[in-house]
Amino acid sequence: MSGAAHRWGARGWLGLVFAFLYIPILCLVVFSFTAGEITTQMDGFSLRWYRALLDDREIQSAAWLSLRIGALAATAAVVVGSAAAFVLTRYRPYFGSSFFAGMTTAPMVMPEVVTGLSLVLLFTHPALSFLGGRGALAIWAAHTTLCAAYAAVLVQSRLREMDRSLEEAALDLGCPPFKVFFVVTVPVIAPALISAWLLTFTLSMDDFVLAAMLSDPGSTTLPVLIFARLHHGLKPEINALATIIVLAVSVAVLTANHMLMSSQRSRLRARELAHN
Amino acid sequence: MSARSLFLLRGRFWVGMLPWAWLLLFFLLPFVLILNVSLSTPELAIPPYVAPLQTAADGAGVEFVPDMSSYQRLLDEFTAMGDEGAYLLYLRAYGNSLLLACVTTLCCLLIGYPFAYHIARARESIRNVLLMMVMLPFWTSFLLRVYAWMGLLDSSEVGLINQLLMGLGIVDAPLPLLYNTGAVLTGMIYSYLPFMVLPLYANLVKLDPRLLEAASDLGARPLTTFLSVTLPLSRNGIIAGAMMVFIPAVGEFVIPDLLGGGDVQMIGRNIWDDFGPNQDWPMAAAVAVMMVLLLIVPIIVFNRSSQREAEEQP
Numbered sequence: 001m002s003g004a005a006h007r008w009g010a011r012g013w014l015g016l017v018f019a020f021l022y023i024p025i026l027c028l029v030v031f032s033f034t035a036g037e038i039t040t041q042m043d044g045f046s047l048r049w050y051r052a053l054l055d056d057r058e059i060q061s062a063a064w065l066s067l068r069i070g071a072l073a074a075t076a077a078v079v080v081g082s083a084a085a086f087v088l089t090r091y092r093p094y095f096g097s098s099f100f101a102g103m104t105t106a107p108m109v110m111p112e113v114v115t116g117l118s119l120v121l122l123f124t125h126p127a128l129s130f131l132g133g134r135g136a137l138a139i140w141a142a143h144t145t146l147c148a149a150y151a152a153v154l155v156q157s158r159l160r161e162m163d164r165s166l167e168e169a170a171l172d173l174g175c176p177p178f179k180v181f182f183v184v185t186v187p188v189i190a191p192a193l194i195s196a197w198l199l200t201f202t203l204s205m206d207d208f209v210l211a212a213m214l215s216d217p218g219s220t221t222l223p224v225l226i227f228a229r230l231h232h233g234l235k236p237e238i239n240a241l242a243t244i245i246v247l248a249v250s251v252a253v254l255t256a257n258h259m260l261m262s263s264q265r266s267r268l269r270a271r272e273l274a275h276n
Numbered sequence: 277m278s279a280r281s282l283f284l285l286r287g288r289f290w291v292g293m294l295p296w297a298w299l300l301l302f303f304l305l306p307f308v309l310i311l312n313v314s315l316s317t318p319e320l321a322i323p324p325y326v327a328p329l330q331t332a333a334d335g336a337g338v339e340f341v342p343d344m345s346s347y348q349r350l351l352d353e354f355t356a357m358g359d360e361g362a363y364l365l366y367l368r369a370y371g372n373s374l375l376l377a378c379v380t381t382l383c384c385l386l387i388g389y390p391f392a393y394h395i396a397r398a399r400e401s402i403r404n405v406l407l408m409m410v411m412l413p414f415w416t417s418f419l420l421r422v423y424a425w426m427g428l429l430d431s432s433e434v435g436l437i438n439q440l441l442m443g444l445g446i447v448d449a450p451l452p453l454l455y456n457t458g459a460v461l462t463g464m465i466y467s468y469l470p471f472m473v474l475p476l477y478a479n480l481v482k483l484d485p486r487l488l489e490a491a492s493d494l495g496a497r498p499l500t501t502f503l504s505v506t507l508p509l510s511r512n513g514i515i516a517g518a519m520m521v522f523i524p525a526v527g528e529f530v531i532p533d534l535l536g537g538g539d540v541q542m543i544g545r546n547i548w549d550d551f552g553p554n555q556d557w558p559m560a561a562a563v564a565v566m567m568v569l570l571l572i573v574p575i576i577v578f579n580r581s582s583q584r585e586a587e588e589q590p
Contacts (some may be wrong), residue, residue: 010390010394010397012308012527013390013391013394014391014395014406017391018409018468020387020466020469021409021410021413021466021469021470022413022427024421024424024425024428024466025413025421025424026435027421027424027427027428028420028424028427031427036570038434039427039435040427040436040439041434051394056466077309080294080295080298081295083292083294083295084289084295084299086291086292086438087291087292087295087296091288092289093294100295100296100299101302101579101583102301102575102579103299104295105577105578105579105582105583106303106575107380108304108520109519109520109523109524109575109578110524110527110568110571110575111523111524111526111527111528111544111567111571112524112527112529113527113529113544113547113548113564114310114527114547114564114567114568115306117310117547117551117560117561117564118306118307118309118310118564119302119306120551121310121312121313121323121557122302122305122306122309122320122563123307124323125309125323141302142302144298144302145298145299145302148295148298152295153582153586157586158587160587176285178287180578181301199415202415205417206417206418206467208418208419208420208530209382209529209530213551223417223419226417226419226420226423227419227530229533230419230423230426234423234426235429238420238423241420242416242417242420242423242424244383245416245417245420246416249412249415249416250412251413253408253412254408257404257408261404
């Protein structure tokens with residue numbers, strides 16, 4: 001195969017797969033502006049369904065609950081996940097360490113119905129009523145467990161890349177370990193911490209199965225509400241909601257990416273300057 | 277031992293305790309409870325089961341009285357396999373789930389491998405943009421992406437694909453695209469593709485191009501180079517990606533529920549129905565235990581490969 005043909009083949013494949021990934025999302029966005037009642041037909045342009053969204057108290061309170069659970073779960077997951085990443089990268093092998101490694105990543109791949117069922121059994125167990133039963137707190141704990149696995153993987157890879165001589169230098173100069181962690185280690189792994197927080201936040205916002213199994217009547221998260229609505233007939237209001245979510249996620253991801261990239265660039269520049 | 281190293285040791289102990297305690301409470305203990313409930317008797321109560329650990333009849337101590345009836349039902353289906361007109365609710369769901377997960381994994385690999393490969397070989401400036409574009413749909417709501425397919429595949433004349441086909445004069449009447457196995461498969465491939473692409477990309481981007489040059493300098497054809505250099509080196513990425521797709525796909529609930537209608541039986545739906553509408557928690561737990569047993573080998577393979585992959589990083 002000649003070089004040019006190869007290049008065009010590559011571009012064609014990339015284009016096709018990206019079309020497959022994006023056309024469904026594009027359709028959601030387009031039909032959110034319909035004036036009609038059907039979710040797949042353009043009966044004139046209007047913002048009618050966005051106004052409907054503004055008046056929909058149910059969706060708003062579900063979204064607010066999801067945002068709160070997401071932020072708290074992401075924060076807890078970064079703490080638990082980073083601690084797990086430390087254990088995995090910095091501790092000498094001990095009895096049970098490979099078991100721990102397996103347990104850390106298992107929630108990532110375990111089918112959600114199984115994790116969900118197991119956590120329902122935990123929270124409804126008569127002997128464990130101090131956990132508070134099903135509800136927002138249970139959803140938070142479930143999301144933290146799932147998200148901590150992702151956070152551990154991300155932070156772990158950053159910890160392995162990191163130059164340990166920085167920490168050793170600080171320790172040799174008499175800096176207490178606790179301070180070394182916050183003054184040296186945290187700034188170095190900060191990009192990983194930020195991306196882990198963002199990823200786990202969206203994971204939590206997005207989760208339906210765990211939230212649905214663990215919710216009680218007072219704790220309906222956004223995906224749980226959307227799922228119920230999808231079973232009660234489709235309305236372009238869901239398209240409007242989807243458009244807003246796509247927009248918000250795109251802005252957040254692009255901003256975060258830009259920030260991470262520029263911090264990486266300035267770090268590289270600093271390193272070059274240091275070596276010259 | 278100096279005070280400093282003692283402090284260090286104690287600090288390390290507590291840092292280690294946090295994830296250990298969390299995972300023991302919220303991951304391992306729940307699994308023990310699943311085992312326990314799978315051996316229970318369903319009952320109209322809150323929670324709806326009677327656990328096998330009971331106070332002994334004579335009032336002294338406790339005794340362990342497991343109820344095997346949930347497993348017995350699964351076993352009965354197994355022995356009834358091949359009988360004329362046997363109704364194999366769970367067994368067929370297991371078979372269906374495994375089959376659909378296998379096909380999904382294979383399709384994701386066939387679509388995702390060349391895709392990840394070309395992204396990894398792209399110029400560095402566009403590589404990040406392309407990667408961003410893979411991540412973006414992955415970060416937007418999963419439910420809403422499945423919902424998008426409900427509109428695309430709709431079997432009436434307002435379905436988007438049907439509108440297109442009829443508009444182009446390819447078909448006269450709308451095709452029944454939604455609520456069947458094909459729809460579920462499409463939704464699964466669509467939803468799981470990024471899970472395949474990301475580990476593959478992470479692996480392929482580390483591939484040293486000099487190895488490929490060396491192979492071609494030594495006279496290897498592109499196909500030979502691919503089969504004997506690229507493919508073996510990306511083994512860990514393939515395993516990680518395949519497991520990231522296969523394992524959750526086996527237990528998938530949302531996609532068959534929304535795109536499969538009542539037709540497509542899958543094991544995740546059985547667990548959901550037994551847990552929810554049927555209120556048969558012991559059965560749901562037994563089915564879940566069998567699913568985990570089925571997945572334990574793939575999960576161990578995944579853990580091994582991802583651990584290796586993490587340690588290989590410079």
